[in-house]
Amino acid sequence: MLAVTMGDPAGVGGELILALWAARHADTPPFLMIDDAGRLEALARHLGLEVPVARLGTAAQAAEVFDQALPVLPLATPLAVPPRPGHPDPANAPAIIAAIRQAAEMALGGAVSAMVTNPISKAVLQDDGFAHPGHTEFLGHLADGAGADPVDPVMMLVAPNLDPPLRVVPVTIHLPLARVAGALSRERIVATGRVTARALKQRFGIARPRLAVAALNPHAGEQGRLGNEERALIAPAVADLKAEGITVHGPLPADTLFHEPARAEADAVLCMYHDQALIPLKTLDFFGGVNVTLGLPFIRCSPDHGTAFGLAGSGRADPRSLRAALRLAADLAAQRPPSRPTP
Numbered sequence: 001m002l003a004v005t006m007g008d009p010a011g012v013g014g015e016l017i018l019a020l021w022a023a024r025h026a027d028t029p030p031f032l033m034i035d036d037a038g039r040l041e042a043l044a045r046h047l048g049l050e051v052p053v054a055r056l057g058t059a060a061q062a063a064e065v066f067d068q069a070l071p072v073l074p075l076a077t078p079l080a081v082p083p084r085p086g087h088p089d090p091a092n093a094p095a096i097i098a099a100i101r102q103a104a105e106m107a108l109g110g111a112v113s114a115m116v117t118n119p120i121s122k123a124v125l126q127d128d129g130f131a132h133p134g135h136t137e138f139l140g141h142l143a144d145g146a147g148a149d150p151v152d153p154v155m156m157l158v159a160p161n162l163d164p165p166l167r168v169v170p171v172t173i174h175l176p177l178a179r180v181a182g183a184l185s186r187e188r189i190v191a192t193g194r195v196t197a198r199a200l201k202q203r204f205g206i207a208r209p210r211l212a213v214a215a216l217n218p219h220a221g222e223q224g225r226l227g228n229e230e231r232a233l234i235a236p237a238v239a240d241l242k243a244e245g246i247t248v249h250g251p252l253p254a255d256t257l258f259h260e261p262a263r264a265e266a267d268a269v270l271c272m273y274h275d276q277a278l279i280p281l282k283t284l285d286f287f288g289g290v291n292v293t294l295g296l297p298f299i300r301c302s303p304d305h306g307t308a309f310g311l312a313g314s315g316r317a318d319p320r321s322l323r324a325a326l327r328l329a330a331d332l333a334a335q336r337p338p339s340r341p342t343p
């Protein structure tokens, strides 16, 4: 059983999950929602979807009811104001954060096999004082201290339906572009490569993962004429990873890393910043992309898109990326190779 968080209730998460439950078939693994049951019922009525809602007392009840009704566990912190699609309200931030915390606790404690998050607006949560840049960092914070090892969360986006599949890992995540070069370090690149290689082995079943490492600058720095990060940081980090026995190549010019033959050469591409990683993935398969947090002691996936406030309440948002996230979470939890959806 997967636990799915509410996300921002003014975003598209609720209607995507209603659509997926209404069209449930073998391709969509069973899940429970951590959400406000009344708001989901109202949303289903608004969209004309036949979705009975089952109010749960415990996660264990979800499996029995999933075929007949959408299982919903109540929010530990209730919504402060009725959500309005497309109009986020920071007053609901504590409920949004509580749902993420509940799912993480359930995944850590084994009450569910994995968690899947619906999109949040970082700005809306931060308007209410949320101190974390996104789920990735917040989940790392929640998981740190739960086990013996320190937690180093790493963001990976996966397009499992591409052939060959694409997996991209931004070394710096939620950071203004102007601060990227200063935030990069040999240690950060090595730590990210290490977590990625371990997760590819342990979670994705790739016995000898191959990493490609992107350069920061055009033409991989053109031998120092277009930037020195390649020589000062990235090449030494690649050497360190090689010394640890990891199969890794780089720094490689980023503009030629994502066409089909290049994708066949690597199981994951370490990128230096958010958009260097996410633009190729979302361009090649926006509706099949999944965000996975590596380095956690549990599995967390999410769709690759955000809250799409402009579509919220219209019923026009496409549920395929959320469905891909549910499927990948279930596959990773069952330790089986990622499956491809029926169209």
Ligand SMILES: NC(=O)C1=CN([C@@H]2O[C@H](COP(=O)(O)OP(=O)(O)OC[C@H]3O[C@@H](n4cnc5c(N)ncnc54)[C@H](O)[C@@H]3O)[C@@H](O)[C@H]2O)C=CC1
Pocket: 012, 118, 119, 120, 121, 122, 123, 135, 291, 302, 303, 304, 305, 306, 307, 308, 309, 310, 311, 316, 317, 318, 319
């Ligand atoms: N995992 C998460 O919680 C994520 C949250 N965000 C948040 O989302 C908010 C909005 O970010 P944007 O950059 O505008 O990205 P966005 O993904 O919400 O929207 C970008 C474009 O894609 C379209 N789109 C998004 N999802 C779609 C779907 N399911 N079907 C059809 N079209 C879809 C939107 O209508 C818009 O044109 C931000 O506040 C950001 O923090 C963004 C990415 C991931």
Ligand SMILES: NCC(=O)COP(=O)(O)O
Pocket: 133, 134, 135, 136, 137, 278, 291, 302, 304
């Ligand atoms: N663009 C991806 C993104 O912002 C997702 O961040 P997170 O909330 O999964 O950390």
